[in-house]
Amino acid sequence: MELLFVVLGGALLGFVAHFALPAHDTRGVLLAPAAGAAVAAVVWEVLLLAGLRPDGGWIWVVALLLSGVAAVVVCRVAATVRRRRDGDLLARLTRG
Numbered sequence: 001m002e003l004l005f006v007v008l009g010g011a012l013l014g015f016v017a018h019f020a021l022p023a024h025d026t027r028g029v030l031l032a033p034a035a036g037a038a039v040a041a042v043v044w045e046v047l048l049l050a051g052l053r054p055d056g057g058w059i060w061v062v063a064l065l066l067s068g069v070a071a072v073v074v075c076r077v078a079a080t081v082r083r084r085r086d087g088d089l090l091a092r093l094t095r096g
Contacts, residue, residue, distance in 0.1 A: 002054040003044055010040025010067030017071040023079035035074040040067035 014036030018024055043063045052059040 003041065006040045006044045006060065006063050006067075007037045009064050010036035010038075010071075012036075013064065013068040014071040014074075017068065017075050021072065021075045021079075023083070024075075026082040027075065027078040031078060032071040032075050036067040036071035039070040040064065043067065 011033040014033030017036070018027070018029060018032040040063050043066050044059065047059045047062060048054065
């Protein structure tokens, strides 16, 4: 049950990152939440295998913190790559 909550938390952090960061028109609305949810699930399971307990606080802090960081990184990278590729395409199309 805790896995469900941490995945939902990671997805929520991804939604917040998507709309809080600039250039949200350059990426899909589900990209950052999907990345946040996936990272939260993987980190949660790795920390459980490492011996942390689900009722402890550190497993929640680490899983949610890393999922938020991953969502921000995905947003930044996607915006940068999209803007660069759009510029390259515009330059190629206007060259003729």
